[in-house]
Amino acid sequence: MSRLLLRIGLLFLLPLGLVRCAAPGVPGQPPGCEVTPRADLPLEQGLRRLIVPAEVNGQTVKLEFRTDLGAELTLTPQAAAQLKLPPGAPLVIGQQSLPQVRVDALRVGALPARPALAQIRGPEGVLPPGSPAAGLLGLAATQGLDIDIDPAARRLRLYAVLGCGDRLIPFAEAHGALPLGRGPQGQFLVPVTLDGTALRAVLSSGSDATLLSRAGAERAGAKLPPIQPGAPRLGLVPFRRLELGDMLLQEPRMLVIEVPLAGDAVLGNDFLLRQRIWISPATSKVYVARQPATP
Numbered sequence: 001m002s003r004l005l006l007r008i009g010l011l012f013l014l015p016l017g018l019v020r021c022a023a024p025g026v027p028g029q030p031p032g033c034e035v036t037p038r039a040d041l042p043l044e045q046g047l048r049r050l051i052v053p054a055e056v057n058g059q060t061v062k063l064e065f066r067t068d069l070g071a072e073l074t075l076t077p078q079a080a081a082q083l084k085l086p087p088g089a090p091l092v093i094g095q096q097s098l099p100q101v102r103v104d105a106l107r108v109g110a111l112p113a114r115p116a117l118a119q120i121r122g123p124e125g126v127l128p129p130g131s132p133a134a135g136l137l138g139l140a141a142t143q144g145l146d147i148d149i150d151p152a153a154r155r156l157r158l159y160a161v162l163g164c165g166d167r168l169i170p171f172a173e174a175h176g177a178l179p180l181g182r183g184p185q186g187q188f189l190v191p192v193t194l195d196g197t198a199l200r201a202v203l204s205s206g207s208d209a210t211l212l213s214r215a216g217a218e219r220a221g222a223k224l225p226p227i228q229p230g231a232p233r234l235g236l237v238p239f240r241r242l243e244l245g246d247m248l249l250q251e252p253r254m255l256v257i258e259v260p261l262a263g264d265a266v267l268g269n270d271f272l273l274r275q276r277i278w279i280s281p282a283t284s285k286v287y288v289a290r291q292p293a294t295p
Helices: 077-082 214-219
Strands: 034-042 051-056 059-065 073-075 087-093 096-107 114-120 135-137 146-150 155-162 175-179 188-194 197-203 211-213 233-238 241-244 247-250 253-257 265-267 275-280 285-292
Touching (some): 073 096, 175 188, 188 265, 214 233
Parallel strands (some): 059 135
Antiparallel strands (some): 073 135, 096 114, 188 197, 188 241, 241 247
């Protein structure tokens, strides 16, 4: 079987089981497979993050959508003050207490508005410098729907998928699929193989780059220097091959970090925004378009 070579930051994909459809967008489905559009959100132009509009108590705000964050809504203190949101019960995690505010109506696209508690954090350590976002929008806001990330069209769409199983045809482009798992906080996980070692990678729109944990690197046979206190990263480490299903990267140089990850690795926005991707909790698969996005 032929394979398509990949390079970090320029991920060109050749998936298993190529499927071709006759119409753009969401094509016709097999009998009994229902795909219903629920929300269609524009992505902010020119940014390497998923910035989408939402309404908080009727006021439009920009939020960074995070595929690796379970919490429904996080706001910066400045945004909460500007929106005049009343305090809610604090969120207690172990010995830590995080302030929260009450939101009467959070609306994402055409989804029904519903009340929410928003965590107050950041912006330092939560949003990248210069971000126009007022906070973060987590997976709970998608209400379990399928997520279509379409960088070429600058859209993020949500779909209700019912009765499809392995027969779902997510989009017209030739594509393949990876198994989709979930982490302890609901993070999306996909299997990868690094130098013959099976690892799990988190799909993270909160990371600009693909990362590898020290533990994952050592399991794959890397000989690393001793841990240096206060050093968050070890730098680029060479490997022979990285595989995601039928997608192959030869001689990758992976950025290894000391910070613990939910999985062994992180597939960041250099992967998620390189081509169209459909994350399907309904079918437990991630569908990846063959062609890189060209907006």
